[in-house]
Amino acid sequence: MPEHPIVEIRNVSFGYDPARPVLRDIDLAIARGSVVGIMGQSGCGKTTLLRVIMGALAPTRGEARVLGHATRSLDRDGLYAMRRKMGMLFQFGALFTDLSVFENVAFPMREHGRLPEELVHDLVMLKLQAVGLRGAAHLRPTELSGGMARRVALARSIALDPHLILYDEPFTGLDPISFGVIVRLIRELNDSLGATSVIVTHDVQEALGVVDYVHFMADGRVIAQGTPDDIRASPHPFVNQFVNGRPDGPVPFHYPAPEYGADLAAA
Amino acid sequence: MPRLEALRGQLERLGAAASSQVWRLGYASRFLGYLVLHSGTALRRFRLTVAEIYFAGVLSLVIILVSGLFVGMVLGLQGYETLQRFGASESLGVLVALSLVRELGPVVAGLLFASRAGSAITAEIGLMKATEQLSAMEMMAVDPVARVVAPRFWGGVISMPLLAALFSAMGVFGGYLVGVQLIGVDPGAFWSQMQAAVDVRNDILNGVYKSVVFGIAVTWIAVFEGYDAVPTAEGVSRATTRTVVTSSLAILALDFVMTALMFTGTEK
Numbered sequence A: 001m002p003e004h005p006i007v008e009i010r011n012v013s014f015g016y017d018p019a020r021p022v023l024r025d026i027d028l029a030i031a032r033g034s035v036v037g038i039m040g041q042s043g044c045g046k047t048t049l050l051r052v053i054m055g056a057l058a059p060t061r062g063e064a065r066v067l068g069h070a071t072r073s074l075d076r077d078g079l080y081a082m083r084r085k086m087g088m089l090f091q092f093g094a095l096f097t098d099l100s101v102f103e104n105v106a107f108p109m110r111e112h113g114r115l116p117e118e119l120v121h122d123l124v125m126l127k128l129q130a131v132g133l134r135g136a137a138h139l140r141p142t143e144l145s146g147g148m149a150r151r152v153a154l155a156r157s158i159a160l161d162p163h164l165i166l167y168d169e170p171f172t173g174l175d176p177i178s179f180g181v182i183v184r185l186i187r188e189l190n191d192s193l194g195a196t197s198v199i200v201t202h203d204v205q206e207a208l209g210v211v212d213y214v215h216f217m218a219d220g221r222v223i224a225q226g227t228p229d230d231i232r233a234s235p236h237p238f239v240n241q242f243v244n245g246r247p248d249g250p251v252p253f254h255y256p257a258p259e260y261g262a263d264l265a266a267a
Numbered sequence B: 001m002p003r004l005e006a007l008r009g010q011l012e013r014l015g016a017a018a019s020s021q022v023w024r025l026g027y028a029s030r031f032l033g034y035l036v037l038h039s040g041t042a043l044r045r046f047r048l049t050v051a052e053i054y055f056a057g058v059l060s061l062v063i064i065l066v067s068g069l070f071v072g073m074v075l076g077l078q079g080y081e082t083l084q085r086f087g088a089s090e091s092l093g094v095l096v097a098l099s100l101v102r103e104l105g106p107v108v109a110g111l112l113f114a115s116r117a118g119s120a121i122t123a124e125i126g127l128m129k130a131t132e133q134l135s136a137m138e139m140m141a142v143d144p145v146a147r148v149v150a151p152r153f154w155g156g157v158i159s160m161p162l163l164a165a166l167f168s169a170m171g172v173f174g175g176y177l178v179g180v181q182l183i184g185v186d187p188g189a190f191w192s193q194m195q196a197a198v199d200v201r202n203d204i205l206n207g208v209y210k211s212v213v214f215g216i217a218v219t220w221i222a223v224f225e226g227y228d229a230v231p232t233a234e235g236v237s238r239a240t241t242r243t244v245v246t247s248s249l250a251i252l253a254l255d256f257v258m259t260a261l262m263f264t265g266t267e268k
Helices: A046-054 A076-083 A101-112 A117-130 A146-157 A176-193 A204-208 A228-232 A237-244 A260-266 B002-037 B040-044 B046-056 B058-086 B089-130 B133-139 B144-183 B187-197 B200-227 B233-267
Strands: A007-014 A023-030 A035-040 A061-066 A086-089 A164-168 A196-201 A213-218 A221-226
Touching: A007 A046, A023 A046, A023 A221, A035 A046, A035 A176, A035 A204, A046 A061, A046 A164, A046 A196, A086 A146, A086 B133, A101 A117, A101 A146, A117 A146, A117 A176, A146 A176, A164 A176, A176 A196, A196 A204, A204 A228, A204 A237, A213 A228, A213 A237, A221 A228, A221 A237, A228 A237, B002 B144, B002 B200, B040 B046, B040 B144, B046 B058, B046 B089, B046 B144, B058 B089, B058 B144, B089 B133, B089 B144, B089 B187, B089 B200, B089 B233, B133 B144, B144 B187, B144 B200, B200 B233
Parallel strands: A035 A196, A035 A213, A086 A164, A164 A196
Antiparallel strands: A007 A023, A007 A061, A213 A221
């Protein structure tokens, strides 16, 4: 466990239905300044864990401490105060479609700061320059490619210089060039802002190239953790199948079904 | 016994449907309470509300004005046809104005407002939810109810009475065009009888009260359905349909209740 972690999840369980928990006894800590991956299959609970870290869901058991606060004890104002120090990149960007690229990045600054408009302008240009899209400031979100939209959303998520940046499936649906750009930006922005990044993803091979540490999840539990090299060399059959993309293994190719011959005869 | 079981099953389903509707009404009421309590941003930064008055009100003007004109013209024709049988065709102005100001103005403008602006508000908020824009706002520590929903609510509430008033005014003009210009009713009688018979408190103000109540009902339903929509294409489409259907029924039911209360008040 790192000293003074920025995120500390202690024995956390969560379920919408108590009979079917989505998270089971999760224990993990995220060191300041690191880029950490939370990986696993779709439906393994990693996005739910991200929502617990965001404070959008309160654990049914255990404690989540984020930026020094126990999220469960925070009221709405406390939660919002915590989130001002966080940035979040949504899977498909979640840009405001009625605002231009410039106004999207300016949005958090205008909502929270009493900054003069000239300063907002300069700050927005600075953020857009960081993601290479200063020239697209006047465009509408509908005029952007998927990769560009993701970069604008990234610029917006770092608008208030967050201490913690959360990424929800940042690589989904990107072409190789956009993917390379996003990977580079995640690392560069994390290091230049002195922030901590948490990437939730099932694109394991891509993510292993950018993260410092990985928590590997399956069925609501953390089943393996370590550096990218540890994960690549993991003897755990599930991790091995997942990292190498084998079609069959602990996760079977076939969805549970009655005997094949019986189904054919039924027709 | 199986029939008894089937009956019990049906009763259970009926009970479950009724209690879920009551639960939903309670949820919508709490939502309205939260919305009103968090309307500070919409009122402090009134520019946000003005933009919504433009979308809900100004962009509805064409349909409201054209419909008002035609409704007034039809009233002129139908009214003249009936009144002239009793030799009272000079009272056409009264008939047109009272029908519009007391009933048709608020009700028809409300129905048009629900179809034009209400459905647009639901679809917009629903799509913002489906594309995670509302969640993104939450993550930026910006309350989407205060920033997105409240300006739309107040924009609709302010727009609706103005639209109803314009509808009535346009309808009176339509009645004048048909009655006076086309059929030849005396213009002096048309206007003076209207002026003498239409009472500010009993007629005009009661019409205004109705349009305010309809505005609150339609916009409340529209923002709630959008915010509560299932965040998928099908969910948003269903929510939009529900807005139009529920708003229309609410307008007609509220109209009956308010008219009954207003007549009771007049008798006393």
